[in-house]
Amino acid sequence: METIVLVGGGLAGAKAAETLRAEGFDGRVVLVAGEPELPYERPPLSKGYLLGSAERESARVHEPGWYEANDVELRTGVAAVGLDVAARRVELATGEEMAYDRLLLATGASARRLPVRGADLDGVRYLRTLADADRLRADLADGGRQLVVVGGGWIGLEVAAAARSRGNAVTVVEPQPTPLHAVLGQRMGEVFARLHRQHGVDLLTGTTVREIRGAGGRVTAVVTDRDVGLPADLVVVGIGAVPHTQLAASAGLEVDNGVVTDHALRASAPGVFAAGDVAASFSLLYGRHLRVEHWANALHGGPAAARSMLGQDVTYDRVPYFFTDQYDLGMEYSGLSGPGDTVVCRGDPEDGGFIAFWTSDGHVTAAMNVDVWDVTxxxxxxxxxxxxxxxxxxxxxxxxxESLVV
Incomplete structure (x- = not known):
């Protein structure tokens, strides 16, 4: 009987397992999840669950009984620690060695750590795992806390919105001229700057954190290049993520800002595939390798990898997509813009819903719809x-x- 091992208990791994069974694979499927949780997806962690409007179980990919009902061997709380691609064996932290015919690396990423003095104080938080969300939700639930968010990216802004919505004071520290500057640029970054300032966030742009100070082992203030001490009961760090490539690299797989794959999500050793946050996959659409950390990539990449493992003709080249909900604003973004692109707006960004287009030499490279729906x-x-x-x-x-595409 053939064995497929899926390493990673996130959305990509769980959807790969689902697709293998849906496509008729009747061999052994083992899903190795390093966290002691049923496989879950991440958007609720910084949105509904953190806001208190969704229950913990809303993050689960499948109901608890799904894995047994579909004959998927789920190993939770067990990390994969070794990989021998020549022998096609994976070693688990328990000491068990498991033979495989095909292997999916869906090991995801971890939150990038803040490299300043005091970053190890109690009260410094990151938001990447369900356990992180449990703790931060409890921190913010009663309101009245002074929160400093380090980083004005998607996670930082969603945490800021949730914290303000629950009655906490929030300061966001961002080194770029606007939040989301690297993704959206100056003009659209200002849309989110206005949004948060209108909701009472003290947004400090062009500002860098130098140190975190504390008393009795607990955080009390954040020192920046402009302020000797921003008061803080809590500090949430959202400065990006680092792909979990250690297992792949130790096995000699090609790694370059992720596990390098071709257009069919095949890694550089026979029988090994990668999907989700950890995969740097070749996109025929863009003509280069892309590593996309957003939910939609895991949602669609896991099934594509499963079909590729089954020998189907797969070309994974979806248009990158992500979404956010902050306060009463909802947004979807499709594509991949460049720093020199021109922004064209349909509607007024300062007055209601609108669509922004990024263009290069007349070609649309990306589009963002804000409070405008059913246009993805x-x-x-x-x-x-x-x-x-x-x-x-x-x-x-x-x-x-629809008329713009001939």
Missing amino acids: APLQALVRSRQRVPAAALADPDAPL
């Missing part, structure tokens, strides 16, 4: 088409989005 499909079609579209047509609310 035509926006992704526009990005994928690589057509030149006049800026006037992009900005015209009377021009149907």
Whole structure:
């Protein structure tokens, strides 16, 4: 009987297991999850669960009985610590060695640590795991806390929104000129800057954290290059994520900002595949390797890897997609913009819903819809088409989005 081992208990690994069974694979499926949790997805951790509007179980990919019902051997709380790609064996932290015919690396990523003095004080938090979310939700639940968020990226801003919504005082420290500057640029970054300031967040841009201070082992203040001490009961660090490539690298697989794969999610050793946050996959659409950390990549990458493991003809080149909910604002983003792109807006970013398009030489590289819904499909079609579209047509609310792709 053939054995497929899936290493990683996140969305990519769980959806790969689901797809293997849905596609008729009747061999052995083993899902190795390093955390002592049923496989879960991450968006609720910084959104509904942290806000208190969703229960813990909402993060689960499947109900508890699904794994047994579908004959998936689920090993929770057990890390994979060794990989021999020549012998096709994976070693678990228990000392067990498991033979495989095909292996999926869906090991995800971990929160990047803040490299300053005092970062190990009690009260310094990260948000990556369900256990992290449990602790932070309890921290913020009663309100009245003084929270400093280090980093104005997606995690930092979602935590800030949840904390403010629960009655906590929030300061965000971001070294770039706006939050989300690297992703959205100056103009669209200002949209989120205004949003948070309107909700009472003290947003400090162009500011760098130098030190975290404490008393009795507990955080009390954050020192920046502009302030000798921002009061803090809690500090949440959101400065990016680092892919878990150690297992792959130790086995001699090609690693470059992730486990390198081809367009079919095949890694550099026979029988080994990678998906989700850890995979740096070759995109035929973009002509280069991409590592995408967002939910949609795990949601679709796990099933694509499963089909590839079953020998199906797979080309994984989806348009990158992510979404956020902050206060009463909802946003979806499709594509991959560049720092020199021009932004064209359909609607007024300062007054209600709008769509922003990023263009390069007339081609739409990315699009973001803010409080405008059911437009993801035509926006992704526009990005994928690589057509030149006049800026006037992009900005015209009377021009149907579907009509822009010929």
